[in-house]
Amino acid sequence: MQTFITSQELEALLDGFDQAGWLLQEGAGESAMLVLTATGKMERENLMTRQSAVRRQAVQGLTEQEYVLVVDVLQRIVANLV
Numbered sequence: 001m002q003t004f005i006t007s008q009e010l011e012a013l014l015d016g017f018d019q020a021g022w023l024l025q026e027g028a029g030e031s032a033m034l035v036l037t038a039t040g041k042m043e044r045e046n047l048m049t050r051q052s053a054v055r056r057q058a059v060q061g062l063t064e065q066e067y068v069l070v071v072d073v074l075q076r077i078v079a080n081l082v
Contacts, residue, residue, distance in 0.1 A: 005013075014034065017023045022040030026033045036044060059067055 014023065017040065018025075020039075020043075022037055022043055023034050024037055026035055062070070
């Protein structure tokens with residue numbers, strides 16, 4: 001599956017994370033790595049908790065078969081847009 005974000009948008013997003021104190025860059029050039037700070041790790045956990053709650057609410061009342069069908073249809077829609 002392809003993404004819907006350009007390299008410039010990704011760079012802006014990462015810059016925002018850096019400004020928020022969520023990321024640190026270790027090294028330089030091609031071997032540079034981005035790592036989460038303690039604050040970044042805490043925010044990741046907060047986001048994952050919220051994402052899980054939204055997902056539970058979104059699929060409430062769907063059978064496993066219905067969920068699989070929905071995911072399949074959405075993947076095909078995305079593929080049509082690429």
